[in-house]
Amino acid sequence: MPTALEGIRVLDLSRVLAGPWCSQNLADLGAEVIKVERPGAGDDTRGWGPPFLKAADGTDTEDSAYYLAANRGKRSITLDLGTEAGREAACSLARASDVVIENYKVGTLARYGLDYASLAAINPRLVYCSITGFGQTGPWSHRAGYDFIIQGLGGLMSVTGEADERPGGGPQKVGVAVADLSTGLYATQAILAALFWRERSGQGQHIDMALLDVQVAMTANMSSNFLHSGVPPRRWGNAHPNLVPYQTFRAADGWIIVAVGNDGQWRRFCEIGGQAALADDPRFQRVRDRVRNREALLPLLEEMVSRFSSVHWIEAMEAAGVPCGPINDLQQVFENPQVRARGMRVDLNRPDAGAVRLVANPIKASRTPPTYRLPPPRLGEHTEAVLADVLGWDAARIAAARAAGALGSPAADG
Numbered sequence: 001m002p003t004a005l006e007g008i009r010v011l012d013l014s015r016v017l018a019g020p021w022c023s024q025n026l027a028d029l030g031a032e033v034i035k036v037e038r039p040g041a042g043d044d045t046r047g048w049g050p051p052f053l054k055a056a057d058g059t060d061t062e063d064s065a066y067y068l069a070a071n072r073g074k075r076s077i078t079l080d081l082g083t084e085a086g087r088e089a090a091c092s093l094a095r096a097s098d099v100v101i102e103n104y105k106v107g108t109l110a111r112y113g114l115d116y117a118s119l120a121a122i123n124p125r126l127v128y129c130s131i132t133g134f135g136q137t138g139p140w141s142h143r144a145g146y147d148f149i150i151q152g153l154g155g156l157m158s159v160t161g162e163a164d165e166r167p168g169g170g171p172q173k174v175g176v177a178v179a180d181l182s183t184g185l186y187a188t189q190a191i192l193a194a195l196f197w198r199e200r201s202g203q204g205q206h207i208d209m210a211l212l213d214v215q216v217a218m219t220a221n222m223s224s225n226f227l228h229s230g231v232p233p234r235r236w237g238n239a240h241p242n243l244v245p246y247q248t249f250r251a252a253d254g255w256i257i258v259a260v261g262n263d264g265q266w267r268r269f270c271e272i273g274g275q276a277a278l279a280d281d282p283r284f285q286r287v288r289d290r291v292r293n294r295e296a297l298l299p300l301l302e303e304m305v306s307r308f309s310s311v312h313w314i315e316a317m318e319a320a321g322v323p324c325g326p327i328n329d330l331q332q333v334f335e336n337p338q339v340r341a342r343g344m345r346v347d348l349n350r351p352d353a354g355a356v357r358l359v360a361n362p363i364k365a366s367r368t369p370p371t372y373r374l375p376p377p378r379l380g381e382h383t384e385a386v387l388a389d390v391l392g393w394d395a396a397r398i399a400a401a402r403a404a405g406a407l408g409s410p411a412a413d414g
Contacts, residue, residue: 003030004368008195009160009390012036012074013102013114015043016146017177018211021184023101026191028361028370034093034386035071039408041076042379043067051067053353061353062377068376072348072358075374075382078408079224081112085406092391094119094126099191103131106141106347112291116206126204127189127194135210145211147177154179154215159222171235179382183214216278244290245269248327249305256310259323263287268320272313273304348375383407 008031020035020043027033037043071358081085091113094100102109109115114127133145136381144397151157151173161172188260190207198204216223222233234243235301238257240246245258260266263286267279278284278300283293290297305313310326317324326332333339346360355401387393393401401407 001371002368003371004365005030008032009097010034010099010101010221011090011097013090013104013109014131015103016045017070017180018087018183018187018209019101019103020045021181022129022131022187022191023074024070024072025184025188025361026099027374028363028372030368030371031099031269033074034382034390035074035076036079036090036093037076037379039080039380039405042078043218044073044074045070046379053350053356055353063376063378068356068358071376072287072356072372073374075386076376076377076380077383077386078380079383080406080408081114083404083406085340085401085404089113089327089387089391089401089406091119091122091211092112093386095123096390098125098127100128100196101131101187101191102129106132106136120204120206124204125198125202127191127198127207128204129191129207129209131183131187131209131211133211135186135213136208140212147179147211148173150179150211155219155223156215159219159233159235161235163235163239166237168214169225169235169237174395178218179211179215181212182218183209186214186217241289244294245301249302251305251310252312254310255327256305256313257325257327258305258313258317260326261323265322266290269317269322270304272316272320273307273322274324275300275304278304337384346372348372350375352378380408 005026008026008184010023010026010031012019012033012035014020014023015037023033023035035043045067046063048066050060051064051065052060053063053068055061078088081087081090085123094114102114107115110118116126116130119126119128132141133150134140134143151160152171156175156178157171160174162169162171187207187209190209194205194207226232240249243259243261244405245260248255248257258269266284267276270276270279278297282289284290284297314324314326328336334345339345342364344360344362346358347355348358350356356375356377358372360372363370384398387398387401388395398407402409
């Protein structure tokens with residue numbers, strides 16, 4: 001089956017999540033991705049466990065489940081950029097690549113001759129994507145950026161969490177590293193656009209991605225509301241500032257989500273709960289009425305919902321066309337028949353561990369769907385093969401580079 005990015009080679013100098021998430025997206029779409037890692041250590045996330053991938057004998061491997069999530073489809077090589085041979089190999093790989101992705105602190109790669117200006121001089125068609133916390137410019141450009149910090153700094157936590165005046169109120173981070181993941185997705189988009197431009201112009205370019213920029217962009221309608229009102233939005237927990245009821249409720253046996261978006265749905269919701277009179281109460285008839293009288297209405301709805309099971313509510317509301325749903329844990333997610341039907345789990349075999357269970361790429365494309373060719377690699381697994389296949393190094397040159405400490409040792413690198 002053809003792939004959308006067949007023939008595109010990506011040199012991935014990034015680690016942790018935002019950069020690797022981007023390069024994994026490109027690998028899924030058919031690009032050849034060469035992941036460069038530090039000898040003996042590798043990507044920081046390899047050690048971010050437990051849990052760890054289990055070897056065939058049941059013992060832990062050196063690779064955490066966290067690392068597995070963002071590194072399929074890649075070949076791993078180990079290079080010490082502090083050595084002349086390591087820098088030479090990285091520079092030669094960049095010359096032979098279409099894309100470079102890096103997330104070093106601003107200015108670090110210039111010391112190794114691996115910054116955009118240096119590499120563009122030898123490969124003018126190169127698309128070079130830098131991912132940092134704060135970008136390549138501005139007074140904070142040299143600061144390190146971490147997802148948690150960016151969620152707070154970029155405004156997300158000001159609108160995430162229970163309302164301050166309610167029990168448990170206060171800021172909360174999102175349960176996944178949304179700033180990192182969103183930056184990886186925006187970086188993927190930017191790289192694909194740059195490759196498209198290169199096809200028309202023949203020119204590469206430098207892409208400057210910042211977690212803070214992306215987090216500000218991802219506040220979307222919340223920032224738009226602020227820019228047009230001058231009033232910063234506040235935390236509403238699981239409630240909605242403009243709709244009631246649009247939140248979680250505790251049924252007799254667990255939590256459900258009720259998302260009433262109009263007055264017709266509101267009436268049907270009340271009828272299902274045996275409280276049709278609520279729909280006729282002048283305090284609650286229209287959306288604006290329910291929003292104004294939220295505090296009077298919610299205790300009545302909480303008592304109504306608590307009378308019946310979650311299954312009763314979900315089945316009855318789905319039949320009546322009232323938006324609702326459960327709050328699943330991840331075991332329930334992967335047992336869900338719709339998730340199974342959509343193929344959202346993929347297993348890739350690795351020689352040392354058997355099946356590596358991964359979350360599939362969500363893209364569904366009729367002619368060039370994502371492909372899964374390689375499991376997340378062991379540290380340095382492909383060093384010699386890449387240097388031989390891509391750069392044409394012979395065994396003697398590879399052995400000399402390894403002896404000089406540029407490649408690490410095979411034992412240390414798996």
